[in-house]
Amino acid sequence: MPQKVQGVIARAKDAPVELTTIVIPDPGAGEAVVRIQACGVCHTDLHYRNGGINDEFPFLLGHEAAGIVEQVGPGVTEVAPGDYVILNWRAVCGQCRACLRGRPWYCFATHNATQRMTLEDGTELSPALGIGAFAEKTLVAAGQCTKVDRAAAPEAAGLLGCGVMAGIGAAINTGGVTRGDTVAVFGCGGVGDAAIMGAALAGAGTIIAVDVEDTKLEWAKGAGATHTVNSSSTDPVEAIRELTGGFGADVVIDAVGRPETYKQAFYARDLAGVVVLVGVPNPTMTLELPLADVFGRGGALKSSWYGDCLPSRDFPLLIDLYLQGRLDLDAFVSERIGLGDIEAAFTKMHDGAVLRSVVVLEGTTA
Template sequence: MIKSRAVVAPGRGKPVGVVSIDVPDPGPGEVRVRVQACGVCHTDLHYREGGINDEFPFLLGHEAAGVVEATGPGVTEVSEKDFVVLNWRAVCGDCRACRRGRPWYCFDTNNADQSMQLEDGTPLSPALGIGAFSERTLVHAGQCTRVDPAARPAVVSLLGCGVMAGVGAAINTGNVSRGDSVAVIGCGGVGDGSIAGAWLAGAARIIAVDTDPKKLEWAAEFGATHTINAAEADTVAEIRSLTGGNGADVVIDAVGRPSTFEQAFYARDLAGTLVLVGVPTPEMEIELPLLDVFGRGGAIRSSWYGDCLPSRDFPMLTDLYQQGRLPLEKFVSEEIALDEVEEAFAKMERGEVLRSVVKF
């Protein structure tokens, strides 16, 4: 057992605090990681607000990079001193998706068996099975992906969730290819990741949609060729106008609301693809004429974690960043201390940052 300073959400809607926790020595298949950097993701705020479940107290943080400090029995994936990015999809290799050669859909992903705890013995629920707003965290070995140790931790940590979800929504789920037209609705971290992914894939026209002029400026830095302020224009009409009246080949909804989903549905070309990567809340419903669903053809796809395979995608995207072909550093708005997470949530809600990153 080892002590660690960590950010814990004690109850629904209550401010987070920095406390001392106990991190167990790794057991079979487990790894203890010394965290070097962890991004502040909107999912962490959902946990704090009780929007995921009520299993408080939560150990927040999941977009993380660090160094393997200790490994448990049977661990072969990583070794001590390896530089890793953490992921929340440690594929099992044995579920029906894995057996069919589709491990990015794994239905039985692995997490550490032991619980990290408050000093009074109260078990902590780690966000997305990681809990990395902590000097050290305990994860399953499959949640660790080795990447180039020369990469900057504060930058590549963001591959652990939002950036990967966005890039993967374009490349893996949307299958964007050279010459395609792509529209992305919502230009936060995930949306800008989708824009960067579309640019990487060779899309000819990339249309960014948001209501915040600042976010539209950020989108242009990631490769958007056109921008639409949805507060001032009809999103569907503008996307059609920019695509010869046809609609985009791929439209990515990075917001996840009924209104944006409907816009994405009608803003795509006939036989085009709609990708939903923004996460809706349980009460949301969508109603569309079934004849339109049939008549427009194409595909409506949900993107889970960008349909990524961490062992394949994290090293590749890290290499692209190191080569100057993927501007991951532009996602980092600021580097903060562990006790500044609560203020980072406020900045996120005000739309002032793409990502605040806790640096240890």
């Protein structure tokens, strides 16, 4: 039987979000219904509300989530009812050219649930990143569920579903940070601080955080930055060179996603160094660089999709590190809120007042 639950939707561009009743169908082949325990408020959700992703309104928002599998459809073997899972938005297909070449983290045919959740009047909803987890329950493809240790607090674990994984993966998976490397990170919000944590986990010797706000630079120190640069008053390229013996950093991560910060990242790296773009630019942005500099400086310019993660591999590993006290996911949780508080959380996020507001639903003990 279809279920009626409470969920938060964006009905029209730039309109305030609404808490309303949504209808969850029974899971079909390859699908699962998940009872949401916690879901982070990510900047991508605000992009959806503001029409910055596409115009397929109304959207069911939310995607950084952890919860309990309640039902599964025919043919599902990955998870079973009662499993504690983190949701991901890139369920790999196993059949595309990337998967068949042994690179499933680049899967070109990731998938979501086939059926749509709806409003009570039958209006189909577009779930944010194929998840839609600002709701008591949601319908996803079973491959979007990654089983993890149920000892992990859901408000922390769910953050691996997007921003934290994107940052950690940008450093470790995409950037290839290793022992003794020098690393610079532009932008010290949730993704940037996660990149700093990832660099520290990998054994980087010098980690330089760059931002225009002193508050965020203090957050970066807590994440593991060894040095900070306020780029509103200091040239970050010169500062990074000075802190790295005049050479530049081995790996520079742009967690902002603007042409200005990307150029700074490009020139702040050492010869043959790596630049990683993990901040998401808007479609109107363009970049101009002297081709001779691109050639002459060597190295690699990379984009990081979701931290180039493989959820089945990375989520359980990172949860284990969290439970061992080696990865402080709790540090990202600035506040715990209810489903009715999301519009206010968007304002706090836009103002840079929080790393993550996390919606916590009842029954969050895994």
